[in-house]
Amino acid sequence: xxxxxxxxxxxxxxxxxxxxxxxxxxxxxxxxxxxxxxxxxxxxxxxxxxxxxxxxxxxxxxxxxxxxxxxxxxxxxxxxxxxxxxxxxxxxxxxxxxxxxxxxxxxxxxxxxxxxxxxxxxxxxxxxxxxxxxx
Numbered sequence: 001x002x003x004x005x006x007x008x009x010x011x012x013x014x015x016x017x018x019x020x021x022x023x024x025x026x027x028x029x030x031x032x033x034x035x036x037x038x039x040x041x042x043x044x045x046x047x048x049x050x051x052x053x054x055x056x057x058x059x060x061x062x063x064x065x066x067x068x069x070x071x072x073x074x075x076x077x078x079x080x081x082x083x084x085x086x087x088x089x090x091x092x093x094x095x096x097x098x099x100x101x102x103x104x105x106x107x108x109x110x111x112x113x114x115x116x117x118x119x120x121x122x123x124x125x126x127x128x129x130x131x132x133x134x135x
Contacts, residue, residue, distance in 0.1 A: 056100035062091035
């Protein structure tokens with residue numbers, strides 16, 4: 001009879017690796033608001049600008065794309081594979097309407113930046129009070 005030692009850590013690491021491969025590609029995003037617009041920054045290393053699809057409506061924004069895998073490495077050649085590959089999608093509903101025709105997108109050093117201008121009718125305006133003197 002052979003006694004096999006139980007090795008908890010390698011089994012846990014193998015399970016974690018398997019679960020990581022099943023999950024979708026995570027795209028970290030920062031989203032903030034200024035008086036005139038919403039601003040979104042998304043980290044997308046390894047994604048080319050032509051692989052991105054951005055859709056804007058008056059109350060939402062969505063980002064779709066794909067992170068390509070390293071096809072030149074065979075399954076037997078990997079020693080460690082932590083970078084995920086696959087399709088991703090992030091979508092946000094915005095609390096105030098935007099003007100989708102004026103959305104601006106820039107992409108530099110793997111960071112997507114969007115400016116989502118608020119619709120003119122939703123921006124706060126200052127109202128001047130006209131007073132008449134009734135003496």
